[in-house]
Amino acid sequence: MLTCVAFVLSVNLAELPSLAAEVETEARALSAHTDITPALLSGLADFSADAERLSAGLRQAGVEQDLPCIFSGIAEDARERAAELRAADTGAEREAAFANLRVLLDDAALIAPMAAGAAADMAERR
Numbered sequence: 166m167l168t169c170v171a172f173v174l175s176v177n178l179a180e181l182p183s184l185a186a187e188v189e190t191e192a193r194a195l196s197a198h199t200d201i202t203p204a205l206l207s208g209l210a211d212f213s214a215d216a217e218r219l220s221a222g223l224r225q226a227g228v229e230q231d232l233p234c235i236f237s238g239i240a241e242d243a244r245e246r247a248a249e250l251r252a253a254d255t256g257a258e259r260e261a262a263f264a265n266l267r268v269l270l271d272d273a274a275l276i277a278p279m280a281a282g283a284a285a286d287m288a289e290r291r
Contacts, residue, residue, distance in 0.1 A: 188277045216237075
């Protein structure tokens with residue numbers, strides 16, 4: 166089972182910059198949502214999966230900075246934010262859930278280019 170998970174998460178070094186750019190693009194697009202919709206929740210699931218793949222790829226590439234841990238945390242936080250949105254029953258709960266989500270997405274959009282740069286640096290060294 167772990168082999169299957171590792172294969173699914175596997176990203177080669179050359180793909181990491183484009184995956185980081187995809188994570189950034191997804192974060193920016195998701196932050197524009199203002200309503201809890203199936204599209205938003207599905208987008209968050211995709212974003213979480215991509216952030217986890219980025220984390221695994223950075224780790225596999227030997228990036229020693231904190232970036233693999235950061236993107237693993239972003240993936241986990243995205244799942245938590247989706248659960249928070251699904252559980253939001255009142256206007257205040259929805260506002261708080263969206264505020265928490267936007268903080269996460271803003272951080273991801275800012276940090277993703279660093280991951281692309283770290284991957285490019287690793288590729289140059291090899």
